[in-house]
Amino acid sequence: MRSVVGARTAVAVAATVGVVAAGVVAGGVGAGQATAVDKVRLAADVPVAPGIGYRAFSVTGSHGVVSGHLVTADLTNRRVSVDLLTPGTVSSRVPLSQMVAAQGAVAGVNADFFNIEESQHVGVAPTNSAVGPAVAHGEALKAAVPDGQRFGPGLPPGTSTRDVIGVGYDKRARLDELTLKGSVRTRSSAFDLGGFNQYAVPEGGVGAFTPKWGDVSRQRAVCGTDTVRAAACSTDAYEVTVRNGRVVSGSATIGAGAIAEGSVVLVGREAGADRLRALRTGEKVTVVDRLTSTSGKRFEFAVGGFPVLRDGEPLPGLDTKAAATRTAAGIGDRGRLLYLLVLDGSAESGAGLTVAEVADVLDTVGADAGVNLDGGGSSTLVTRDPATGAPVVRNHPTGGAERPVPEGIGLFSR
Known part of the structure:
Protein backbone atom coordinates (compact mmCIF):
# COMPACT_ATOMS: atom_id res chain seq x y z
CA MET A 1 0.00 0.00 0.00
CA THR A 179 5.96 37.76 24.51
CA LEU A 180 2.96 39.58 25.95
CA LYS A 181 2.72 43.16 24.69
CA GLY A 182 -0.30 44.48 26.53
CA SER A 183 -1.45 47.62 28.27
CA VAL A 184 -4.18 49.17 30.38
CA ARG A 185 -5.10 52.75 29.44
CA THR A 186 -7.39 55.35 30.93
CA ARG A 187 -7.80 59.04 30.07
CA SER A 188 -5.26 59.98 32.73
CA SER A 189 -2.89 57.01 32.95
CA ALA A 190 -1.42 53.97 31.24
CA PHE A 191 0.61 50.97 32.37
CA ASP A 192 1.86 47.71 30.97
CA LEU A 193 -0.05 44.46 31.31
CA GLY A 194 2.04 41.78 33.03
CA GLY A 195 -0.21 38.77 32.57
CA PHE A 196 -2.90 37.35 30.30
CA ASN A 197 -5.00 34.34 31.35
CA GLN A 198 -2.01 32.89 33.22
CA TYR A 199 -1.86 31.31 36.67
CA ALA A 200 0.93 33.60 37.95
CA VAL A 201 1.16 37.37 37.58
CA PRO A 202 4.65 38.92 37.86
CA GLU A 203 5.49 40.66 41.14
CA GLY A 204 4.16 44.22 41.10
CA GLY A 205 2.17 43.51 37.96
CA VAL A 206 -1.38 43.38 36.65
CA GLY A 207 -2.87 40.41 34.83
CA ALA A 208 -5.95 40.34 32.60
CA PHE A 209 -8.45 37.47 32.70
CA THR A 210 -11.05 37.02 29.96
CA PRO A 211 -13.95 34.57 29.52
CA LYS A 212 -11.40 32.15 28.00
CA TRP A 213 -9.92 31.73 31.47
CA GLY A 214 -12.91 29.75 32.78
CA ASP A 215 -14.50 29.67 36.23
CA VAL A 216 -11.51 28.61 38.39
CA SER A 217 -10.44 31.00 41.16
CA ARG A 218 -7.91 33.67 40.16
CA GLN A 219 -6.29 33.64 43.62
CA ARG A 220 -3.31 31.58 42.42
CA ALA A 221 -2.28 34.51 40.21
CA VAL A 222 -0.92 36.43 43.23
CA CYS A 223 0.94 33.49 44.83
CA GLY A 224 4.66 32.79 44.64
CA THR A 225 7.31 35.15 43.26
CA ASP A 226 9.07 35.56 39.94
CA THR A 227 11.84 33.25 41.16
CA VAL A 228 10.21 30.99 43.77
CA ARG A 229 6.99 29.21 42.83
CA ALA A 230 6.35 27.99 46.38
CA ALA A 231 6.67 31.42 48.03
CA ALA A 232 3.67 32.71 49.97
CA CYS A 233 0.73 34.43 48.32
CA SER A 234 0.83 38.22 48.28
CA THR A 235 -1.24 39.93 50.96
CA ASP A 236 -1.40 43.09 48.86
CA ALA A 237 -3.75 42.28 45.98
CA TYR A 238 -6.75 43.87 44.28
CA GLU A 239 -9.01 43.12 41.33
CA VAL A 240 -11.19 45.25 39.07
CA THR A 241 -13.90 44.15 36.65
CA VAL A 242 -14.16 46.04 33.37
CA ARG A 243 -17.32 45.50 31.33
CA ASN A 244 -17.82 46.98 27.86
CA GLY A 245 -14.84 49.24 28.43
CA ARG A 246 -15.84 50.68 31.81
CA VAL A 247 -14.98 49.82 35.41
CA VAL A 248 -17.99 48.22 37.11
CA SER A 249 -16.48 46.99 40.39
CA GLY A 250 -13.36 46.59 42.50
CA SER A 251 -12.50 44.28 45.37
CA ALA A 252 -9.65 43.39 47.73
CA THR A 253 -10.79 39.76 47.43
CA ILE A 254 -9.56 37.90 44.37
CA GLY A 255 -12.59 36.19 42.91
CA ALA A 256 -13.72 33.06 41.08
CA GLY A 257 -16.48 32.09 38.70
CA ALA A 258 -17.08 32.50 34.98
CA ILE A 259 -16.26 35.87 33.44
CA ALA A 260 -19.11 37.35 31.39
CA GLU A 261 -18.71 37.99 27.69
CA GLY A 262 -17.56 41.54 27.08
CA SER A 263 -15.80 41.64 30.46
CA VAL A 264 -12.18 41.59 31.58
CA VAL A 265 -11.05 41.05 35.17
CA LEU A 266 -7.80 42.80 36.10
CA VAL A 267 -5.84 41.29 39.01
CA GLY A 268 -2.94 43.23 40.53
CA ARG A 269 -0.39 42.56 43.23
CA GLU A 270 1.79 45.04 45.17
CA ALA A 271 2.41 48.04 42.84
CA GLY A 272 -0.10 46.57 40.41
CA ALA A 273 -2.73 46.49 43.14
CA ASP A 274 -2.11 50.17 43.81
CA ARG A 275 -2.69 50.98 40.13
CA LEU A 276 -6.01 49.14 40.17
CA ARG A 277 -7.18 50.81 43.39
CA ALA A 278 -6.77 54.14 41.63
CA LEU A 279 -9.42 53.21 39.03
CA ARG A 280 -12.92 54.49 39.71
CA THR A 281 -16.34 52.95 38.97
CA GLY A 282 -17.59 54.15 35.61
CA GLU A 283 -14.11 55.12 34.42
CA LYS A 284 -13.35 54.25 30.80
CA VAL A 285 -10.58 51.64 30.46
CA THR A 286 -8.97 50.10 27.37
CA VAL A 287 -7.24 46.75 27.84
CA VAL A 288 -4.92 45.50 25.10
CA ASP A 289 -3.64 41.92 25.22
CA ARG A 290 -1.58 40.57 22.35
CA LEU A 291 1.36 38.25 21.86
CA THR A 292 4.28 39.19 19.60
CA SER A 293 6.85 36.76 18.21
CA THR A 294 10.59 37.30 18.21
CA SER A 295 10.69 36.38 14.51
CA GLY A 296 7.90 38.78 13.60
Whole structure:
Protein backbone atom coordinates (compact mmCIF):
# COMPACT_ATOMS: atom_id res chain seq x y z
CA MET A 1 0.00 0.00 0.00
CA ARG A 2 1.31 3.49 -0.84
CA SER A 3 2.19 5.55 2.22
CA VAL A 4 -0.19 8.43 2.81
CA VAL A 5 2.34 10.56 4.69
CA GLY A 6 3.46 12.03 1.35
CA ALA A 7 6.49 11.61 -0.86
CA ARG A 8 8.55 14.10 1.15
CA THR A 9 7.84 12.26 4.40
CA ALA A 10 8.54 8.88 2.83
CA VAL A 11 11.99 10.06 1.77
CA ALA A 12 12.73 11.37 5.26
CA VAL A 13 11.63 8.12 6.91
CA ALA A 14 13.59 6.00 4.43
CA ALA A 15 16.72 7.95 5.26
CA THR A 16 16.03 7.50 8.95
CA VAL A 17 15.69 3.73 8.63
CA GLY A 18 19.11 3.61 6.99
CA VAL A 19 20.64 5.38 9.97
CA VAL A 20 18.73 3.30 12.49
CA ALA A 21 19.80 0.00 10.96
CA ALA A 22 23.42 0.94 11.53
CA GLY A 23 22.70 1.86 15.14
CA VAL A 24 24.12 5.35 14.67
CA VAL A 25 22.50 8.33 16.38
CA ALA A 26 23.63 11.88 15.74
CA GLY A 27 23.69 14.62 18.33
CA GLY A 28 24.47 14.86 22.01
CA VAL A 29 24.33 17.28 24.90
CA GLY A 30 27.16 19.38 23.58
CA ALA A 31 30.21 19.33 21.37
CA GLY A 32 31.93 15.98 21.61
CA GLN A 33 29.33 14.58 23.97
CA ALA A 34 26.91 11.77 23.13
CA THR A 35 24.03 10.20 25.02
CA ALA A 36 23.45 6.49 25.52
CA VAL A 37 20.59 6.29 23.00
CA ASP A 38 21.15 3.48 20.48
CA LYS A 39 19.33 1.35 17.93
CA VAL A 40 16.09 3.23 17.31
CA ARG A 41 13.84 0.78 15.50
CA LEU A 42 10.83 2.06 13.54
CA ALA A 43 7.87 -0.18 12.68
CA ALA A 44 6.06 0.04 9.36
CA ASP A 45 4.14 3.20 8.55
CA VAL A 46 0.40 3.08 9.28
CA PRO A 47 -1.74 5.60 7.32
CA VAL A 48 -3.89 7.88 9.47
CA ALA A 49 -5.10 10.38 6.87
CA PRO A 50 -3.73 11.96 3.68
CA GLY A 51 -0.40 13.50 4.65
CA ILE A 52 -0.33 11.94 8.12
CA GLY A 53 1.22 8.61 9.18
CA TYR A 54 1.85 6.73 12.41
CA ARG A 55 4.74 4.47 13.45
CA ALA A 56 5.57 2.59 16.64
CA PHE A 57 9.24 2.43 17.58
CA SER A 58 11.61 1.14 20.24
CA VAL A 59 14.85 2.65 21.46
CA THR A 60 17.57 1.57 23.85
CA GLY A 61 18.38 4.37 26.25
CA SER A 62 20.59 4.70 29.29
CA HIS A 63 17.87 3.14 31.48
CA GLY A 64 16.85 0.31 29.17
CA VAL A 65 14.62 -0.38 26.18
CA VAL A 66 11.70 2.01 25.75
CA SER A 67 8.69 1.77 23.44
CA GLY A 68 7.40 4.87 21.71
CA HIS A 69 4.99 6.23 19.14
CA LEU A 70 5.56 8.70 16.32
CA VAL A 71 3.16 10.64 14.11
CA THR A 72 4.52 12.49 11.08
CA ALA A 73 2.56 15.21 9.28
CA ASP A 74 3.42 16.65 5.87
CA LEU A 75 2.45 20.31 6.17
CA THR A 76 2.79 20.81 2.41
CA ASN A 77 -0.25 18.58 1.94
CA ARG A 78 -3.18 20.95 1.39
CA ARG A 79 -5.46 18.71 3.46
CA VAL A 80 -3.28 18.86 6.59
CA SER A 81 -3.58 21.54 9.28
CA VAL A 82 -2.45 21.93 12.88
CA ASP A 83 -4.26 23.60 15.76
CA LEU A 84 -4.54 23.67 19.52
CA LEU A 85 -6.67 21.07 21.25
CA THR A 86 -8.48 22.62 24.20
CA PRO A 87 -11.44 21.87 26.49
CA GLY A 88 -12.78 25.36 25.82
CA THR A 89 -11.12 27.32 28.63
CA VAL A 90 -7.48 27.51 29.72
CA SER A 91 -8.30 26.50 33.31
CA SER A 92 -10.04 23.20 32.55
CA ARG A 93 -8.72 19.81 31.50
CA VAL A 94 -10.11 16.62 29.99
CA PRO A 95 -8.56 13.45 28.51
CA LEU A 96 -6.80 14.07 25.21
CA SER A 97 -8.95 11.52 23.37
CA GLN A 98 -12.04 13.58 24.25
CA MET A 99 -10.51 16.74 22.77
CA VAL A 100 -9.49 14.85 19.62
CA ALA A 101 -13.05 13.55 19.20
CA ALA A 102 -14.76 16.85 20.07
CA GLN A 103 -12.67 18.93 17.64
CA GLY A 104 -12.55 16.37 14.86
CA ALA A 105 -8.79 15.89 14.86
CA VAL A 106 -7.22 12.81 13.29
CA ALA A 107 -4.27 12.72 15.69
CA GLY A 108 -2.92 14.55 18.70
CA VAL A 109 -0.55 14.61 21.65
CA ASN A 110 -0.66 16.34 25.01
CA ALA A 111 1.20 19.64 25.11
CA ASP A 112 2.66 21.99 27.72
CA PHE A 113 3.32 21.49 31.45
CA PHE A 114 0.57 22.91 33.65
CA ASN A 115 -0.38 24.01 37.17
CA ILE A 116 -1.49 20.59 38.37
CA GLU A 117 -1.07 20.99 42.13
CA GLU A 118 -0.71 23.64 44.85
CA SER A 119 0.40 21.78 47.96
CA GLN A 120 2.54 24.74 49.07
CA HIS A 121 -0.34 27.21 49.05
CA VAL A 122 -2.93 26.06 51.57
CA GLY A 123 -6.48 26.79 50.47
CA VAL A 124 -5.45 27.72 46.92
CA ALA A 125 -6.78 25.42 44.21
CA PRO A 126 -4.64 24.43 41.21
CA THR A 127 -5.79 26.21 38.06
CA ASN A 128 -4.96 23.48 35.49
CA SER A 129 -3.61 26.31 33.32
CA ALA A 130 -0.52 25.68 31.16
CA VAL A 131 2.88 27.27 31.73
CA GLY A 132 3.54 28.88 28.36
CA PRO A 133 1.73 30.84 25.67
CA ALA A 134 -1.10 29.37 23.59
CA VAL A 135 -2.57 30.39 20.23
CA ALA A 136 -5.60 28.66 18.66
CA HIS A 137 -7.22 29.52 15.29
CA GLY A 138 -4.90 32.54 15.18
CA GLU A 139 -6.27 33.88 18.48
CA ALA A 140 -4.03 34.39 21.51
CA LEU A 141 -5.49 32.49 24.48
CA LYS A 142 -2.85 33.06 27.14
CA ALA A 143 0.67 34.26 27.85
CA ALA A 144 3.57 32.71 29.79
CA VAL A 145 4.11 32.71 33.55
CA PRO A 146 7.46 33.97 34.93
CA ASP A 147 10.27 31.43 34.57
CA GLY A 148 10.43 30.84 38.32
CA GLN A 149 6.73 29.95 38.43
CA ARG A 150 6.86 27.11 35.89
CA PHE A 151 6.17 23.42 36.52
CA GLY A 152 8.43 20.79 34.90
CA PRO A 153 12.15 19.99 34.64
CA GLY A 154 14.76 22.75 34.65
CA LEU A 155 15.00 24.96 31.58
CA PRO A 156 18.11 24.65 29.39
CA PRO A 157 20.32 27.77 29.34
CA GLY A 158 19.01 30.50 27.06
CA THR A 159 15.40 29.28 27.04
CA SER A 160 12.31 30.56 28.85
CA THR A 161 8.63 29.94 29.46
CA ARG A 162 7.93 32.12 26.40
CA ASP A 163 9.36 29.52 23.99
CA VAL A 164 6.81 27.87 21.68
CA ILE A 165 6.46 25.48 18.80
CA GLY A 166 3.90 26.61 16.27
CA VAL A 167 2.69 26.82 12.68
CA GLY A 168 2.33 30.12 10.86
CA TYR A 169 -0.11 31.22 8.21
CA ASP A 170 2.55 30.15 5.70
CA LYS A 171 1.96 26.52 6.85
CA ARG A 172 5.55 26.25 8.10
CA ALA A 173 6.32 24.98 11.57
CA ARG A 174 8.95 26.80 13.62
CA LEU A 175 10.30 27.37 17.10
CA ASP A 176 9.85 30.92 18.34
CA GLU A 177 9.22 33.04 21.41
CA LEU A 178 5.91 34.75 22.20
CA THR A 179 5.96 37.76 24.51
CA LEU A 180 2.96 39.58 25.95
CA LYS A 181 2.72 43.16 24.69
CA GLY A 182 -0.30 44.48 26.53
CA SER A 183 -1.45 47.62 28.27
CA VAL A 184 -4.18 49.17 30.38
CA ARG A 185 -5.10 52.75 29.44
CA THR A 186 -7.39 55.35 30.93
CA ARG A 187 -7.80 59.04 30.07
CA SER A 188 -5.26 59.98 32.73
CA SER A 189 -2.89 57.01 32.95
CA ALA A 190 -1.42 53.97 31.24
CA PHE A 191 0.61 50.97 32.37
CA ASP A 192 1.86 47.71 30.97
CA LEU A 193 -0.05 44.46 31.31
CA GLY A 194 2.04 41.78 33.03
CA GLY A 195 -0.21 38.77 32.57
CA PHE A 196 -2.90 37.35 30.30
CA ASN A 197 -5.00 34.34 31.35
CA GLN A 198 -2.01 32.89 33.22
CA TYR A 199 -1.86 31.31 36.67
CA ALA A 200 0.93 33.60 37.95
CA VAL A 201 1.16 37.37 37.58
CA PRO A 202 4.65 38.92 37.86
CA GLU A 203 5.49 40.66 41.14
CA GLY A 204 4.16 44.22 41.10
CA GLY A 205 2.17 43.51 37.96
CA VAL A 206 -1.38 43.38 36.65
CA GLY A 207 -2.87 40.41 34.83
CA ALA A 208 -5.95 40.34 32.60
CA PHE A 209 -8.45 37.47 32.70
CA THR A 210 -11.05 37.02 29.96
CA PRO A 211 -13.95 34.57 29.52
CA LYS A 212 -11.40 32.15 28.00
CA TRP A 213 -9.92 31.73 31.47
CA GLY A 214 -12.91 29.75 32.78
CA ASP A 215 -14.50 29.67 36.23
CA VAL A 216 -11.51 28.61 38.39
CA SER A 217 -10.44 31.00 41.16
CA ARG A 218 -7.91 33.67 40.16
CA GLN A 219 -6.29 33.64 43.62
CA ARG A 220 -3.31 31.58 42.42
CA ALA A 221 -2.28 34.51 40.21
CA VAL A 222 -0.92 36.43 43.23
CA CYS A 223 0.94 33.49 44.83
CA GLY A 224 4.66 32.79 44.64
CA THR A 225 7.31 35.15 43.26
CA ASP A 226 9.07 35.56 39.94
CA THR A 227 11.84 33.25 41.16
CA VAL A 228 10.21 30.99 43.77
CA ARG A 229 6.99 29.21 42.83
CA ALA A 230 6.35 27.99 46.38
CA ALA A 231 6.67 31.42 48.03
CA ALA A 232 3.67 32.71 49.97
CA CYS A 233 0.73 34.43 48.32
CA SER A 234 0.83 38.22 48.28
CA THR A 235 -1.24 39.93 50.96
CA ASP A 236 -1.40 43.09 48.86
CA ALA A 237 -3.75 42.28 45.98
CA TYR A 238 -6.75 43.87 44.28
CA GLU A 239 -9.01 43.12 41.33
CA VAL A 240 -11.19 45.25 39.07
CA THR A 241 -13.90 44.15 36.65
CA VAL A 242 -14.16 46.04 33.37
CA ARG A 243 -17.32 45.50 31.33
CA ASN A 244 -17.82 46.98 27.86
CA GLY A 245 -14.84 49.24 28.43
CA ARG A 246 -15.84 50.68 31.81
CA VAL A 247 -14.98 49.82 35.41
CA VAL A 248 -17.99 48.22 37.11
CA SER A 249 -16.48 46.99 40.39
CA GLY A 250 -13.36 46.59 42.50
CA SER A 251 -12.50 44.28 45.37
CA ALA A 252 -9.65 43.39 47.73
CA THR A 253 -10.79 39.76 47.43
CA ILE A 254 -9.56 37.90 44.37
CA GLY A 255 -12.59 36.19 42.91
CA ALA A 256 -13.72 33.06 41.08
CA GLY A 257 -16.48 32.09 38.70
CA ALA A 258 -17.08 32.50 34.98
CA ILE A 259 -16.26 35.87 33.44
CA ALA A 260 -19.11 37.35 31.39
CA GLU A 261 -18.71 37.99 27.69
CA GLY A 262 -17.56 41.54 27.08
CA SER A 263 -15.80 41.64 30.46
CA VAL A 264 -12.18 41.59 31.58
CA VAL A 265 -11.05 41.05 35.17
CA LEU A 266 -7.80 42.80 36.10
CA VAL A 267 -5.84 41.29 39.01
CA GLY A 268 -2.94 43.23 40.53
CA ARG A 269 -0.39 42.56 43.23
CA GLU A 270 1.79 45.04 45.17
CA ALA A 271 2.41 48.04 42.84
CA GLY A 272 -0.10 46.57 40.41
CA ALA A 273 -2.73 46.49 43.14
CA ASP A 274 -2.11 50.17 43.81
CA ARG A 275 -2.69 50.98 40.13
CA LEU A 276 -6.01 49.14 40.17
CA ARG A 277 -7.18 50.81 43.39
CA ALA A 278 -6.77 54.14 41.63
CA LEU A 279 -9.42 53.21 39.03
CA ARG A 280 -12.92 54.49 39.71
CA THR A 281 -16.34 52.95 38.97
CA GLY A 282 -17.59 54.15 35.61
CA GLU A 283 -14.11 55.12 34.42
CA LYS A 284 -13.35 54.25 30.80
CA VAL A 285 -10.58 51.64 30.46
CA THR A 286 -8.97 50.10 27.37
CA VAL A 287 -7.24 46.75 27.84
CA VAL A 288 -4.92 45.50 25.10
CA ASP A 289 -3.64 41.92 25.22
CA ARG A 290 -1.58 40.57 22.35
CA LEU A 291 1.36 38.25 21.86
CA THR A 292 4.28 39.19 19.60
CA SER A 293 6.85 36.76 18.21
CA THR A 294 10.59 37.30 18.21
CA SER A 295 10.69 36.38 14.51
CA GLY A 296 7.90 38.78 13.60
CA LYS A 297 5.89 35.88 12.13
CA ARG A 298 2.17 35.47 12.80
CA PHE A 299 1.07 32.14 14.21
CA GLU A 300 -2.13 30.31 13.41
CA PHE A 301 -1.24 27.79 16.13
CA ALA A 302 1.36 27.84 18.90
CA VAL A 303 1.90 26.15 22.24
CA GLY A 304 4.53 26.33 24.96
CA GLY A 305 7.41 23.86 25.20
CA PHE A 306 11.10 24.22 26.00
CA PRO A 307 13.55 23.72 23.10
CA VAL A 308 15.87 20.71 23.13
CA LEU A 309 17.04 20.72 19.49
CA ARG A 310 17.97 23.60 17.16
CA ASP A 311 19.57 23.44 13.72
CA GLY A 312 20.08 19.71 14.14
CA GLU A 313 22.06 20.12 17.36
CA PRO A 314 20.90 19.39 20.93
CA LEU A 315 20.94 22.44 23.19
CA PRO A 316 23.81 22.56 25.70
CA GLY A 317 22.90 21.79 29.29
CA LEU A 318 20.16 19.23 28.64
CA ASP A 319 19.59 16.82 31.52
CA THR A 320 21.36 13.47 31.03
CA LYS A 321 20.38 11.78 34.31
CA ALA A 322 16.62 11.70 34.98
CA ALA A 323 14.75 9.21 32.79
CA ALA A 324 10.98 9.49 32.47
CA THR A 325 8.05 9.03 30.12
CA ARG A 326 8.25 11.90 27.64
CA THR A 327 6.24 13.80 25.05
CA ALA A 328 8.01 15.86 22.39
CA ALA A 329 7.36 17.62 19.09
CA GLY A 330 9.85 18.17 16.28
CA ILE A 331 10.19 20.05 13.00
CA GLY A 332 11.93 18.81 9.85
CA ASP A 333 12.58 19.78 6.23
CA ARG A 334 12.65 23.52 6.94
CA GLY A 335 9.29 23.53 8.66
CA ARG A 336 7.47 21.32 6.18
CA LEU A 337 7.30 18.26 8.46
CA LEU A 338 5.91 18.05 11.99
CA TYR A 339 6.74 15.12 14.28
CA LEU A 340 4.73 14.22 17.39
CA LEU A 341 6.45 11.73 19.71
CA VAL A 342 5.31 9.98 22.88
CA LEU A 343 6.81 7.21 25.01
CA ASP A 344 4.94 4.41 26.68
CA GLY A 345 4.34 5.02 30.37
CA SER A 346 6.94 3.09 32.31
CA ALA A 347 8.29 5.62 34.76
CA GLU A 348 7.35 3.40 37.70
CA SER A 349 9.96 0.82 36.64
CA GLY A 350 12.72 3.41 36.23
CA ALA A 351 12.68 3.23 32.43
CA GLY A 352 12.14 6.10 30.02
CA LEU A 353 14.47 8.60 28.37
CA THR A 354 16.38 11.62 29.62
CA VAL A 355 15.70 15.01 28.04
CA ALA A 356 19.03 14.77 26.21
CA GLU A 357 18.04 11.36 24.83
CA VAL A 358 14.72 12.74 23.61
CA ALA A 359 16.65 15.37 21.63
CA ASP A 360 18.73 12.60 20.03
CA VAL A 361 15.65 10.55 19.14
CA LEU A 362 14.01 13.60 17.50
CA ASP A 363 17.21 14.16 15.54
CA THR A 364 17.31 10.51 14.47
CA VAL A 365 13.74 10.36 13.15
CA GLY A 366 14.35 13.41 10.96
CA ALA A 367 13.78 16.55 13.03
CA ASP A 368 16.25 19.43 13.06
CA ALA A 369 14.41 21.36 15.79
CA GLY A 370 12.16 20.29 18.63
CA VAL A 371 10.72 20.86 22.08
CA ASN A 372 10.11 18.80 25.18
CA LEU A 373 6.48 18.81 26.37
CA ASP A 374 4.73 17.60 29.52
CA GLY A 375 5.56 13.96 30.28
CA GLY A 376 4.91 11.35 32.94
CA GLY A 377 1.22 10.69 33.48
CA SER A 378 0.30 13.35 30.93
CA SER A 379 2.04 11.65 27.99
CA THR A 380 -0.64 10.57 25.52
CA LEU A 381 -0.76 10.07 21.75
CA VAL A 382 -4.08 9.54 19.99
CA THR A 383 -4.85 8.72 16.36
CA ARG A 384 -8.18 8.23 14.64
CA ASP A 385 -9.08 4.71 13.59
CA PRO A 386 -9.50 5.07 9.78
CA ALA A 387 -12.18 2.35 9.78
CA THR A 388 -14.40 3.60 12.62
CA GLY A 389 -13.35 7.23 13.00
CA ALA A 390 -12.98 6.71 16.76
CA PRO A 391 -9.92 8.07 18.60
CA VAL A 392 -7.44 5.37 19.72
CA VAL A 393 -4.87 5.93 22.48
CA ARG A 394 -1.69 4.52 20.94
CA ASN A 395 0.64 4.59 23.93
CA HIS A 396 0.24 3.00 27.34
CA PRO A 397 -0.27 5.96 29.72
CA THR A 398 1.50 5.89 33.05
CA GLY A 399 -0.92 4.45 35.61
CA GLY A 400 -2.98 2.70 32.95
CA ALA A 401 -5.39 5.53 32.12
CA GLU A 402 -5.37 8.93 30.44
CA ARG A 403 -4.63 11.89 32.67
CA PRO A 404 -6.88 14.88 31.89
CA VAL A 405 -4.80 17.68 30.36
CA PRO A 406 -5.55 21.34 29.49
CA GLU A 407 -4.27 21.38 25.92
CA GLY A 408 -2.79 19.34 23.10
CA ILE A 409 -1.39 19.57 19.60
CA GLY A 410 -4.02 18.45 17.10
CA LEU A 411 -3.60 17.33 13.49
CA PHE A 412 -6.55 17.82 11.16
CA SER A 413 -7.36 16.50 7.69
CA ARG A 414 -9.84 18.26 5.42
